[in-house]
Amino acid sequence: MTHIGIVGAGAGAAGAAYELAQRRPDADVTVLEKSRGVCGRAATRRREGCTYDYGANYVRSEDERVNDLLTEDLDADGLVDVTDPIYTFDGAGAVSEGRPPDGPKWTYRRGITQLAKRLFAETDATVERETRVETIRKRGESWTLVDADGASHGPFDAVVLNPPAPQSAELLADADWDAPVRGALRDAAAAVPYRTIWTAVLHYPFALSKPYYALVNPERDHEVGWVAREACKPGHVPDGESLLVVQANDEWSRAHYDADPDANVAALAGVAADLLDDERLRDPDWTDHQGWRYALPDAGLDADVRRRAEAEGLYPVGDWVGGAARVHVALRSGLEVGERLADAG
Structure with missing residues (x-):
């Protein structure tokens, strides 16, 4: 996978971009972040x-x-x-x-916040701030991300989904993606307390x-x-x-x-x-x-649902995937996703 779209610029997203850059320096990574900063709730x-x-x-x-x-x-x-x-x-x-x-x-x-800044600095990723993703779309094997202004970003071979579980569930509810796992992933994300x-x-x-x-x-x-x-x-x-x-x-x-x-x-x-x-x-x-x-x-994402989503090219990442509200859990989740993206080809 050489064209990767990432929704959100939290610690998990930064970890995924970093690890992918270490293993696949040819990868083209675009990060779309709704706010002006990076690293999510690890904020300064x-x-x-x-x-x-x-x-x-x-x-x-x-x-x-x-x-x-x-x-x-x-x-x-x-x-x-x-x-x-x-x-x-x-x-x-x-x-x-x-x-x-x-x-x-x-x-x-x-x-x-230096954590995400330093991770992204080790990559060639394009980080587009103040860009809110409103629609996730898949056609065939290609993904497109549509922002609040109606602009399309992509096509991507895979998408990394970093927002908190409730916001990820909202994106999945409105996703233009015809696959059985979409509903399962939406429900599993919505169930995270x-x-x-x-x-x-x-x-x-x-x-x-x-x-x-x-x-x-x-x-x-x-x-x-x-x-x-x-x-x-x-x-x-x-x-x-x-x-x-x-x-x-x-x-x-x-x-x-x-x-x-x-x-x-x-x-x-x-x-x-x-x-x-x-x-x-x-x-x-x-x-x-x-x-x-x-x-x-206070809980994590069902591992089987995560694996099924990744098989379709959508990679959830963050502390809600790891199941604990800790920065190191979010970062480790991202590093592991970066590995799996690199290994996916």
Whole structure:
């Protein structure tokens, strides 16, 4: 396969493009991404001297292949390990050390989005941003992708499908593709359960002294699931300042998703003040926010349906394919798809 179309530019898509470039440098790859950035929920923003990862916070090192890719195969300049530990808290907000160290937590001084940027930089792929795919079409053995402006992209020998499962299911529901597996793949993607996350970013003109990088609520019985201190990441926050990333749990996020953002931010700042036992945190000097309607998959794609779709030339990829809401899972999924595309001829 020498002409490949990729829908979405998340970590999985970047991994597929990278691995395909290593194995089939003659392949012509086109990536169509609806937003202005790459790497999906592994997203970074910059403001007033701060760099912050406001979706996925880091890449776990537990997958040896992914770990070697980040530390040996890609440009590792600016790759940093968040060495401070992660503590836990319960439904009542009681904090404990509770979570043992689990190896390096990788990000970059310039933010986690560098992961996809560096993967794509190792390829000759064409990445077309702000291009929303609305129709997937197959005629014979050729695929075409039609964007929101009506422009056609292709023909392609195969298509890699990277959006979250619910959005992939919508594309498949409207796909111009006459094959029994289309409906099976659509239904399997639609069945993947997702958690919604609403994130508040809170900046303060003073430093915080805590023995941990982040707090996590493993039982999911608190209105907030995660609070992270970006100042623990080298290069992210100037000395003498603090920046918190506060992510509400699924129930709270769904209930407040369309509420007034300022009210949401104020509420989550209050929760952070209670959890970190510091009243100053109720009054950040600047804030940011982001809602992720399809943030965290809690299951994976049926493997038999995936294989049947790939036999037709459609390759789902992402953390929802791997079955866990982790960047390394999405990336590993992409690397494996890149291998299978290269082996397909």
